[in-house]
Amino acid sequence: MKKTLKICGIVLGSILLLILIVNIGFSLWLKYKLPDYLKNKTPYEISYQSLNVEILSGSISANQIKVKTKQPNNLERIALDGSLEGLNISRLSIIQFLKNDRIEANSIKLTKPNLQVRLAKPKVDKTGKNPIPFTIKNIEIENGNIGIKKSDQTQLFSAKDLNLDVKNLSLNQNPNELPFALDSYNITAKDFFFRLDQVYSISCSDITTNNGKLEITDFEMKSLVDFKNWEQSFRSQKSLFGIKSKSLIFDELVFSKTNLSLKNAKIKDPEFVIQNRDNKVVKTNKEKSQFDLNFENVDILNGKLSILKANGKKTLSIAKFDANIKSFLMNEDTSKNKLPFSYQDYKITGSQFFYDAGKYYTMDLSSFNMTSQHIDLMNFKLNPKVTRAAFVRMIPMENDLFDISAKRIQLNGLKWKFEKDQPDILLKEARLTNVDANIFRSKIPKDNPKEKLLYSKLLRSIKFPLVVENLNLVQSKLVYEEDKPDSNGPGKVFFTNFNMNVKNLNSNKRKGANTKVPIVINCRFMDASPMKVNWNFDTANMRDNFTIGGYINHLPANDINPFIKPYMNITATGTITGLNFDFKGNNDIMNGKFRITHKDLKVTILDKNTKEKKKFLSAVANLVVKKDSKKFPESVDIYVERNKQRSFFNFYWKGIEDGLKKSLLVIKID
Template sequence: MKKKSKLSLSFIVVFVVLAVAVILGNIFAENKLKSALEENLSKSEIEYDKINVSILGQSASLSNAIYKKNGLQFATEEIKLDGINILEYLTNNNIEISTLKITKPEVIIYSEKQKEDKNSENGDSKKIDLLIKSVEILDGSFKMAKNDSVKEQLFARFPKIDIDQVRVDEKSLASGIPFKYEDFQINSDSLFFKLNDQHDLYVGKMEMNSGSLKFNEISIRPLYDKQVFQRHIPYEKDRFELDLRELAFERFNWDFKNDSLSLESNITRIANGDIKIYRDKQVKEDTRQKPMYSKMIRELPFKLKLDTLKVENLAIQYEELVKPKRGPGKVTFKNLNASIYNISNVGMDSEDFPRTDIDVQAQFQGEAKLNVNWNFDISNKADAFAISGQMDRISSAGINLFMEPALNVKAEGGIRDMRFNFTGNNINSTGNMKLVYNDFKVEVLREDGEEKNKFLSALANLIVNNNATSEEKEQKNIKTKRTQTKSFWNYLWKNIRNGALKSFL
């Protein structure tokens, strides 16, 4: 019995010694890790209420952390680390963590403040090797504004963000994105962006992962009604209203290359949209030069590569007000579907740089079928293009939706068929046009837009050739000079107008 008692006592002593050693070791390790965290947090100027470290639990947490510097503000309810590899940290000073969970973070960037402090002191960067196997962010928000006294320029709310295999090291810190990752999933249920001083953009839902990006319920809203809008613009400017159900990028990739953002997508889809554009011609004209679309894409401040863009079921309405008493002229495109290939400013020096091709089908003015084929070379600095199209029967009522209010001219009869084919560049264009019309006559209205001006109407119909109204008339070598202060659509309209005038005379 005595021998057993001695063995039992020895076991108890050994157990107590080991337990004390583990406890003391745990306290020592916890204190070392806690001190290291506190030191780094102090150097990083992060304020917090409480820090907890558990070596046995392999965890650490920080409550109510706040960081403010150089226009950046970060606050979060809790930061929790689980599965900390203590041995790796103590022996090699490397940090390996199984899970990082951030709860209710709020990130605010004040751009004006950041600009002021741009040249402020920078801390010395130390060698770091950090691996976090899983990052989970819950109920986060992001806001960007010029300063804390004005409305935000950008706001987004993120119910959940998941990122896998996050690694931070010297190599990643030297790149555009300061960390590497294997996969991620971001969900947003509210996004706001201030487009300009007259329009705001809203997105109901966003989903993003390493291979796709999708937006739902997109809308652009003007800040003012049509009359008040004109008092807030220095020159002629379009007032936009947009509702779009879906914008999706498949096989999507983004990166920073040489400090430049790069966006690539194999298939891009725009579906179920309604766009309303309004312009008041009474406002002072914008005399700045307008670039062609090829130049706009060529000179984007970031790299873009969209292989295929599909547009499905879009409706566009354009209104132009010339005289308030006559009301706005209206042009509509319904059931618009388009396939666009090779929108890219990547590798423009390559010999096999692809041409941009656009095929469009739509219903014009609610009645005429319209097909358009358009192509251009983004790398071509002369902005060369080719555009052709065909429109079938349209009545005088459809024509007058725009002509009567905007041009003070009323048409009788209608167009049975129209075909056009133009090629050109940023300076001028040439082309052909075929037009078939029925008993086409015009009435030049008086200033009130109601009674016709008999003298001018008679004069107009004297020069309109109504003797061959059932014949197909083809006009060749139609020449048009581009007005540099007008858009490409004005350029196209001038080509069609010149062809129509030659057919009527």
């Protein structure tokens, strides 16, 4: 046993002695022969004040180093130009560096480097990818000025006054994961620049870390190619992004190949610009990102947003907004949903919102306030882009032109979610205040053959659960104008002081829920007479049965002339002291009772084409129409069949029209 231990000791001692001799010999060789080797056998001119090599640890240290590439135009080699006050490398593979232009080391420390680096032309490996040019787990840079370019002279990285300490760094070439991962980092730098990929770069004037907090000043992420070149070369990308911010602050920012997370983020004075391509040539990329985004709390202060079309015109813009998002998460599980992320809560406030709503309209808001449960919009406007005459020339068939504004729109008690890729929306109250809506329709274009659905069927056609428990329209004004080719100007009917309550507005998609929709309207008809309407329908009723009844009191007859003149070819004077109606109908017919009381009523019958007074027929009509009605006249029965190419309100008006004709005119008028 003692003999065995003695032999082992001798062998171990011999090995250690051999290592010591090799270490001393290699150090002496480096001291006396390395300068000649570097001068004659490497592509670099290198000088240094001192050099130390430790074979046991595999480390190299040197100081007062100067380096310059002998053949700067040789793209097969890494080009170096500059100086370092100190260099410390642990476990460097010299063979990989000299033979394959790869830097492989456990750690590297550069003291006061002033270096310009041009990477070698990448060599494609067996996988068809460009190999990563270096593998260094730990990097430390002290007070450096460094610039790195690719072989084609495009800037890859640059920084001044750079102080960097990175632990356990690993680079990644999987495009669906983050480009790098690390355990910890500390950095301070000025005029920082980094090229993210073929399209984007990031830059900032200052970057610092302090106790895990990262602060960035004058941040910018921008495209390195113009929009036209991007549109042609990167067809799988739908949008080109640009971001500027005066200040970014991140708490506890954590990187890994599959996860980017942070505790708090504060983004000050950002400007977001998104330019979308035309949708004609986009090739969709079916691969989904394999990394997670997990942000505990994000604040955006005094932001601006612009979304542009391919021609540079704005699709959407917000002049100023503030936002807070809590517990934002996007991962493999959330990406399977229709909404590819989740969040706990959010709040967004902003001003001067603009949206290009398509061919005919733009939309504006003076301000907005949104949370996950409430939406508050101020000074909403839906503006026509074109005049009425231009609109009529543009449309292939009959359609409405809307001009709508609202002082305030409030949505309260909002609850929504996605289930089986379908939204599920419940809203406690929608309140629209001071709405001013003008609806214009010209009868000059050809009829639209498409069936106009009654509101019960229209709501039922919504494919997801939707319930609005209370919809209130407050102190509003509605105007409907219809222009006929054979009339002198548009027929017009309008309602002022319009107040409407709708309960249980629903899409008949929630099992066991009440599907009946009662509507109560109080307003002034033609800004002259009190009017009340009770209207009821049931979204579950497949025949679309409905009832609608109400009254109009003390209506000067000449106030309805703007509408009855184009359609009934009559005008009237006097007073309609009361007009009552009680109709019921479905998708095919409407019938019911109509009664009118009047005083000092006279009618004038007009020629259909010239609109001139027909004296004889007018005289005959006024003989039949009594000057004053009875106090309680008998009602007349109305019956109309629905033209399904016309709206519900056209259907309703036909009932009123039928009642007026039967009450006032007992002679047939062409």
